[in-house]
Amino acid sequence: MDRREFFKKSILTGVAAGAAMTFGDFRNVFAGKIPPSGTPGPFDLVAVKDGEPVQMFDKAIESLGGMKNFVKKNQTVVVKPNIGWDTSPQRGANTNPDLVKRIIEQCYSAGAKTVYVFDNTCDNWNKCYENSGIRKAVKDAGGKIVPANSESNYQEVDVKNGKKLKKVKIHELILSSDVFINVPVLKNHGSTVITAAMKNNMGIVWDRGFWHRTDLNQCIADFAGYRKPDLNVVDAYRVMTKRGPRGVSEEDVILMKSLLLSKEIVAVDAAAARLFGTEPANVSYIRLAHEAGLGVMDLTKLSINRIKM
Amino acid sequence: MQLTFLKKIRVVVSLIFFIVTVFVFVDFTGLVSIRLIRALLYLQFIPSFLKFIDTFSIAAAGFLFILILTIFFGRVYCSTICPLGTLQDIFTWVSKKFHIQKRSKFTKPQNWIRYTIVGILVLVLCFSSIFLVNLLDPYSLAGKIFGNLFRPMYYIGNNLLSRIFQLFDSYIVYSVPIKVFSWPPVLFSFSFLVMIVFLAIYKGRWYCNTLCPVGTLLGFFSRFSIFQIRMDENACTSCGLCAVVCKAGCIDIKEKKVDFSRCVACYDCFKACPEDGIGYRYNLKTKSSRKEHKEKAKNTEALFTVPEALRPLQDLGVLCVKQNKPSNPSRRNFFKTTILGTTAILSAKTLFGGNKEQQGISVIPVTPPGSVSIWHYTSRCTACHLCVSICPTRVLQPTLLEFGWSGIFQPKMNYHAEYCNFECVKCSEVCPTGAILPISKEQKSTLQIGTSKFIKNICIVVTKHTACGACSERCPTKAVEMVPYLGGLMIPKVDEKICVGCGACEFACPTKPDKAIYVEANPYHRKALKPKKKVVDKKKAIKPTDDFPF
Numbered sequence: 074m075d076r077r078e079f080f081k082k083s084i085l086t087g088v089a090a091g092a093a094m095t096f097g098d099f100r101n102v103f104a105g106k107i108p109p110s111g112t113p114g115p116f117d118l119v120a121v122k123d124g125e126p127v128q129m130f131d132k133a134i135e136s137l138g139g140m141k142n143f144v145k146k147n148q149t150v151v152v153k154p155n156i157g158w159d160t161s162p163q164r165g166a167n168t169n170p171d172l173v174k175r176i177i178e179q180c181y182s183a184g185a186k187t188v189y190v191f192d193n194t195c196d197n198w199n200k201c202y203e204n205s206g207i208r209k210a211v212k213d214a215g216g217k218i219v220p221a222n223s224e225s226n227y228q229e230v231d232v233k234n235g236k237k238l239k240k241v242k243i244h245e246l247i248l249s250s251d252v253f254i255n256v257p258v259l260k261n262h263g264s265t266v267i268t269a270a271m272k273n274n275m276g277i278v279w280d281r282g283f284w285h286r287t288d289l290n291q292c293i294a295d296f297a298g299y300r301k302p303d304l305n306v307v308d309a310y311r312v313m314t315k316r317g318p319r320g321v322s323e324e325d326v327i328l329m330k331s332l333l334l335s336k337e338i339v340a341v342d343a344a345a346a347r348l349f350g351t352e353p354a355n356v357s358y359i360r361l362a363h364e365a366g367l368g369v370m371d372l373t374k375l376s377i378n379r380i381k382m
Numbered sequence: 383m384q385l386t387f388l389k390k391i392r393v394v395v396s397l398i399f400f401i402v403t404v405f406v407f408v409d410f411t412g413l414v415s416i417r418l419i420r421a422l423l424y425l426q427f428i429p430s431f432l433k434f435i436d437t438f439s440i441a442a443a444g445f446l447f448i449l450i451l452t453i454f455f456g457r458v459y460c461s462t463i464c465p466l467g468t469l470q471d472i473f474t475w476v477s478k479k480f481h482i483q484k485r486s487k488f489t490k491p492q493n494w495i496r497y498t499i500v501g502i503l504v505l506v507l508c509f510s511s512i513f514l515v516n517l518l519d520p521y522s523l524a525g526k527i528f529g530n531l532f533r534p535m536y537y538i539g540n541n542l543l544s545r546i547f548q549l550f551d552s553y554i555v556y557s558v559p560i561k562v563f564s565w566p567p568v569l570f571s572f573s574f575l576v577m578i579v580f581l582a583i584y585k586g587r588w589y590c591n592t593l594c595p596v597g598t599l600l601g602f603f604s605r606f607s608i609f610q611i612r613m614d615e616n617a618c619t620s621c622g623l624c625a626v627v628c629k630a631g632c633i634d635i636k637e638k639k640v641d642f643s644r645c646v647a648c649y650d651c652f653k654a655c656p657e658d659g660i661g662y663r664y665n666l667k668t669k670s671s672r673k674e675h676k677e678k679a680k681n682t683e684a685l686f687t688v689p690e691a692l693r694p695l696q697d698l699g700v701l702c703v704k705q706n707k708p709s710n711p712s713r714r715n716f717f718k719t720t721i722l723g724t725t726a727i728l729s730a731k732t733l734f735g736g737n738k739e740q741q742g743i744s745v746i747p748v749t750p751p752g753s754v755s756i757w758h759y760t761s762r763c764t765a766c767h768l769c770v771s772i773c774p775t776r777v778l779q780p781t782l783l784e785f786g787w788s789g790i791f792q793p794k795m796n797y798h799a800e801y802c803n804f805e806c807v808k809c810s811e812v813c814p815t816g817a818i819l820p821i822s823k824e825q826k827s828t829l830q831i832g833t834s835k836f837i838k839n840i841c842i843v844v845t846k847h848t849a850c851g852a853c854s855e856r857c858p859t860k861a862v863e864m865v866p867y868l869g870g871l872m873i874p875k876v877d878e879k880i881c882v883g884c885g886a887c888e889f890a891c892p893t894k895p896d897k898a899i900y901v902e903a904n905p906y907h908r909k910a911l912k913p914k915k916k917v918v919d920k921k922k923a924i925k926p927t928d929d930f931p932f
Contacts, residue, residue, distance in 0.1 A: 120930055159803060187551065195856055195890075197775045197803055220556040225545075263864035264851025264872045281852075282892035288848040314924040316860045321913045329926040347931040350924045357849065357870075372932040379930045 117375040118335040118344055124382035126172040126310045126332065133306075133334040134179060136378050143304050146184035148251035151191070152176055152216065153302075154207060155258045155273050158319050159196035162206045165311035165326040166319055168258045170206035172308050172332075176256060177214035189246050191219040192276040195319075198222045219246065227279040234365075235295035237288045242279035247300065255302035255338070259309040259329075259345045261317030265290060266356045268318050269345035270305040270338045271297050294361035297338055297368070305341045307333035309348050339368025340375055347372065385661050389649040392461055400468040407528035407771045408536040410558050416811045423768075423814035425463050426521040427596045432762050433816035442816065449603060455662070456604040456611065460590055460597060460646035465524035467590060467646065470582035474629055477583040486586050489631040491644060496591070496598040503595050506788075510757075513788035516765040518595050521814075523574060525766030526791065530571040530780070533771055534560050559776075563799050567767070567780040567791050586629035591644045601643035609662045611645055613638045618659035624651035633660075741837060742896040747784045747794035748832045748883060748903040751802070752810035752818040755906040756785075762817035765791040769809035769818060775800040777885065778809060795831070797885030797901055804858040804884060830910035832883030832901040834862055834876045841898040843873045853887035853899045859913040862887045862899065874899060879911045 119136050121129040134140055144150055154168035162170055177188045190211045194201040198220060202208040211218040227242035247253055257273035265272060271293050275281050284292040309331040316325045331348055335341040339362045343353035353359045353370040363370040402422055406414050423429060423444075430444035448459045460467045477483045499518065506513045516522055537560045544557040562568060581588045590597040604610070613624075615638050625633040628651055632644035640660070651660050746756055750769065753759035770778045770793045779796035781789075795802060807826050810818045821829065834853075842850040853874050854862045861881035864872035874887075876899070883901045891897040 120932070122930065159805065199774065200803060200806075217551075217553060219553045223541075223544075223557040223559065225557065262851070263854040264849045282890075285850045285852040285890075286842060286846075286892040286894070288846070289851075290849050312924070315916050315918060316863075318855055319858065321858070321860050321916075324915060327924065327926060331926070344932055350931070377930075377932065 115376070116378040117337055118333065118340050118372075119378045119380065120344060121332045121334075121380045121382065123330050124332075125330075126169045126308065127175045128382060129310075129330075129332040129380075130172055130175050130179075130306065130334070132380055132382065133332055133378075136380065137334065140179040140183040143254070144180050144183040144185050144252050147186045148184070149249070150180045150185045150188045150252040150254060151246050151250045152180070152188055152254045152256055153247075153273065153277060154190065154192060154256040154308075155260075155268075155276065156192035156198075156201050156205050156207050157195040157276060159200040159204050160320065161204060163311070163323050163326070164320050165258065165260065165313040165323075166317075167201070167205035167207065168256050169308045169310050170210035172306070172310070173207055173256060174210035174214045176254060176306060177211060177216040180252075180254075181215060185252075188214075188216040189219050189250065190216050191221040191244065191246065193221040193244070193279065193281075194276070221276075224279055230299070232295055232299045234298055236365075237291040238284070238295035238299075241296065241299070243300070244277045244279075247277050252304075253300070253302045255305045257305070257307055258311075258313075259307055259349060260313040260320075261315050261325075261349070263317065265293070265358060266351060267342075267346055267349050269307050269342050270302070271342050271358055271362065274300075274302075290357035290361055293358040294365060294367065297358075297362045298365060301336075301338050301367075303336065305333075305335050305338050307341055307345050309333065309345065312349070314349075337368050337375075339363055339370055340372070343370035343372055344377075385649070386653045389653050392647070392649055396462045396468045396471065399463055400465055400472075403465045403524070404528050404532060407525060407768065408533045409771075410537070410540075410774075412774070412808075416808070419772075419812050420814075423521075423812070425459070426814055427459060427464075427600075428515060428519040428764060429521060429766065429814035429816075432764070433814065436762070436816045436819070448600070452600045452603045453606065454608050456607045456609070456642055456645055456647045457597065457600045458647045459600055460587075461648040464520050464590075464596070465528070466520035466578070466594075467587070469524060469527070470578060470587060470589070471629070471648070473579045473582040474586060483583050485626045486628050486631055488625055488628075488634045489585075489588075491632075491641060492592045495593070496601070499593060500595050500598045500602075510761045511788045512761055512764060515595070516763065516789075516791060518593060519764050519766075520590070520594050520596055522764040522766040523578075525768055525771075526567065526571045527575050529767035529771040530568045531575060534562075534568075561776070561799060563779045563796055564782055566782040567765075570791065586631055587644075587646050588631075590646060591630055591632070597646075604645070605643050606665075607642065608665055610642045610665045611640050611647070611651070611660065612642075612663040613640060614659045614661070614663075617657045619657055621656070623654045623656065624660050627651055627654040741840070742835075742888075742898065742900040744832065744901060744903045746903045746905060747781060748797070748885070748901055749907075750778060750793075750795055750809050750818050751826050751829045751831050751882075751907070752807070752813075752821040753831075753907070754819060756903070757905075759817050760785050760789040760792060762815050763789070763792045764815050764817075765789075765793070766814065767791075767793060768812055768814065769793055772808055772812050774806060774808060775803050777802050795885060795901075797888035798897075799889075801856070801885040801889040804882075826882075828882070828910045828912060830882050830904055830908045832885075832903040833878040833881045834883070834887050834899055835902050836862075836874055836876050837896070837898050837900075838873075840893055840896060841873065842893060843867055843871055845893075847871065850892065852890040852892055856886035856890045858882070858884060858886065859910070860916075861910075861913075877914075880913050882910050 119133040121133050154173045156167050158166040160166045180188045208218050221244055226245050228245050229240055229242050232238045232241055255270055255273055257269045259269045262268040274296050309329045311326050312329040313320045313325050314327055333341050333344050342359050346353040346356050359370050406419050425444040427445045427448050430442055433442035451458050537558045541557040544555040547555045618638055622635045625635045630644045630646050632641040749756055749759040777795055777800040778793045779799050780791050781794050785792045805823050807821055807823055810821045851864050854864045859880045861877045862874050865875045867873035885901050888897050888900045891899045
């Protein structure tokens, strides 16, 4: 039984499994119980506003029972930020380095054995790692920053139920690690409207050209059916509202001071779309993933913990 | 005076120069500072000379320093600074260690070839071309060997090491992709290396004393050197040990003469001589020697003799003086015809070859930022491939004949390999010849080396009716912007005025076989406008909300 199949079954039956890293927390959604915001309980999604990245993350993860719910002792973890661009943190093209640092620290506190950080970057990887401030952040937190520029580190896997994406070369650390934490930054994207969690997965595969050539939106949705991150943290502190995903200057960026946290990649992208001022259904890959039953984009059906700091 | 220590100094200095130069060419981590690279290459004769033509500054006067050094002590450059010289010495040394070839012997100078080559090069340079220079300059040849052969080998070693480190869960050593986009430069470098190794083993410094234009030029000047290596006729016992070790084959033991114009100042003979019979001698003619010379001249009964100082000019053919020895007309004609013939063939090929009818490819190759224009670039670049080696993204790749025959092997911006990093100016900082002149990051941000051209009818958005935007994603100035197309799709639109020609769009474009967006080179680099401010309707602008929008 693969992850996707398992997920489907949990939706259908509404029965949660007890094992770690399953989708047991969805129990409440399908039982129709939506806890009022602010109260502790099993949430599908946590949204935080008006804080600094580190504090917002701490608050959010706490409301999901802490990192220990996601990372067990001696597990290996991949933290995958967006490090795609050779730009400074102020430009909002890459994930906030302070946030990345905090996530790694939390993983180690939860007992993680090793925390790997990488991205198959667009610009020159060395410059991206350096100028995004993420290399330093990872080193400071004791994580391992891994170059992802060599095809030899990618392994081909089958994408079951993929409509357009049937096979994909994926980074070996994603396959070998116990936990996968996806840490995208919310941005405008010239052709897919926004980029957040699902699109950030393009940084763990080798041949993105194929995706662009073969129906970009469908490929993004297809991949979400192959491997879902165990946790998604959407950095919406600095948000590039135009000329994305690279941006031209700081002028493209606004301070939104928000953060989203969820196990559920479609839901978190739907909430990100709302933050961006657009309907989730306007973002093709969110709609496609929703239609394929890979997740829920209807935010009214989720239990959301809304925290204002 | 025993000067044997000079050899030790020479060996140490040459090895330092050689090892650092090789490392600069193979390193991919940027460990060597730009200042050190510049200092190292400051003394490379032809690059420095070419840079001096443009700048006339002391910052490019390394070749003058070499000339002064030569005027004092002869061709010191050839055995210390020249990387090709040291490369040959290493192989000569190895061959002697393994007893492949133990003895050198005196050879006759090939002055005709030597001065013809230099003459042609001077002429070619006067016509602002670089023809043959990029095939004969010893530094550039060594650069091609280091960059095209040593570098990939270094990468292979590094990548193996990286794999081993990864087995132990360490990512300190990262792998570097080895991609060859043009094989001829590699094959050329390999063939040349094989040739030079063979020559070094069996003929010593044959290349340096026959084909090398720097060797010839410095050889010419070393005829007037203040200190010259000579044999002491009284001390010499004609044992011949010096001639046996002489890589240049310039010691004539029978005549007890050293052809100092071919001496590469390696000082091996100093060490070999058991009698102190060979060494530097002060070269100022005493009265007696002049008298002797006059008598000799009388004896030869020439109509008139060329003064000693003008001898080299005579060799060059500048001075036409009737000599006693008849020249060899058949040999002369042979050279004339071969040279003229090859030149004609080469220029014809330049005119009629190399045109492509492929879609999505620039008519002329794109030259790197700082190279001013294709004419400036092609007339200065000696194809040492240092920029190729040092470029962090690997967008600079050697070509074969895309710049024509005179620009053989010169690198171009290959946007199928990579694209130019928006904030990087490394190639302009290291280029030793001034083909790529130094520019600042600020200057580069609005320097237009070409402009993007969009071929709409082969774009994914049009042909497959699916979203793409790969080109616009990477555009650093948003000269390529996505604008609404049919059915909610977005399609690229190019604003050439703000395009810098970095090639990010061309590299990212996923269409096959031809790219739907490509950079057309600017023959003269221009200034691009600064990226415009994007004005968004205030009502539509995204603002942080007071409450959660869900």
